[in-house]
Amino acid sequence: MEKSKKEIIEIAHSLDGTEMIYHFLPELLADFNELGAFTDEILEVLKTNNLNLAGAEVLDVAYGKGAVGILLAQEFGCKVTGVDLMSSFIEDAMNTAQRRRVENLCRFVCSDVRKFDAGPFDLVIVASAGPIWGNWKKSAAALRGFVKEEGFLLIDDCVLKEDKFVYRDYPSRDRFINDITSSGYRLLAEKFVDDQKMIDLNNR
Numbered sequence: 001m002e003k004s005k006k007e008i009i010e011i012a013h014s015l016d017g018t019e020m021i022y023h024f025l026p027e028l029l030a031d032f033n034e035l036g037a038f039t040d041e042i043l044e045v046l047k048t049n050n051l052n053l054a055g056a057e058v059l060d061v062a063y064g065k066g067a068v069g070i071l072l073a074q075e076f077g078c079k080v081t082g083v084d085l086m087s088s089f090i091e092d093a094m095n096t097a098q099r100r101r102v103e104n105l106c107r108f109v110c111s112d113v114r115k116f117d118a119g120p121f122d123l124v125i126v127a128s129a130g131p132i133w134g135n136w137k138k139s140a141a142a143l144r145g146f147v148k149e150e151g152f153l154l155i156d157d158c159v160l161k162e163d164k165f166v167y168r169d170y171p172s173r174d175r176f177i178n179d180i181t182s183s184g185y186r187l188l189a190e191k192f193v194d195d196q197k198m199i200d201l202n203n204r
Contacts, residue, residue: 070102
């Protein structure tokens with residue numbers, strides 16, 4: 001699947017990079033199985049809230065190398081569909097799924113989720129992918145089409161603690177929640193990563 005210049009820029013931007021690094025991403029990320037998502041925190045939120053995910057249909061948006069979806073297939077027996085623009089990650093994701101013996105539960109597709117036609121799903125996960133439709137208000141509204149009426153949307157991303165802080169285009173926590181709930185979602189739970197964990201991660 002050949003990428004447009006716009007898609008290349010979007011992929012690079014999602015990884016805090018520039019257009020120049022796009023063609024080197026498979027090599028640059030070769031040693032990483034998790035590409036930004038906090039899989040342990042995601043799993044904790046799902047388990048703490050006792051969601052019945054056995055056999056659930058899950059959409060993993062911008063799945064990277066499939067770390068989140070594969071983990072959920074292992075833990076809950078979910079049927080996972082991963083959608084990502086990076087075709088080079090499909091082989092890595094399927095190899096991992098095979099090693100963990102959940103390849104029959106995982107399907108990874110190279111596609112732009114904005115043009116993807118599937119679902120609805122019991123659970124939609126957007127982990128470290130950013131607001132794909134431009135901002136979180138638009139993205140939350142667009143994602144409604146993928147979520148079942150009684151389903152769930154889980155977002156793992158960066159927000160600022162207070163409105164007075166400014167960093168790039170990250171929203172404050174309050175603005176983020178308002179943008180998401182404006183599309184009819186109800187906040188079930190939220191979890192913040194420990195500050196020290198973030199410091200340690202950035203110092204690696």
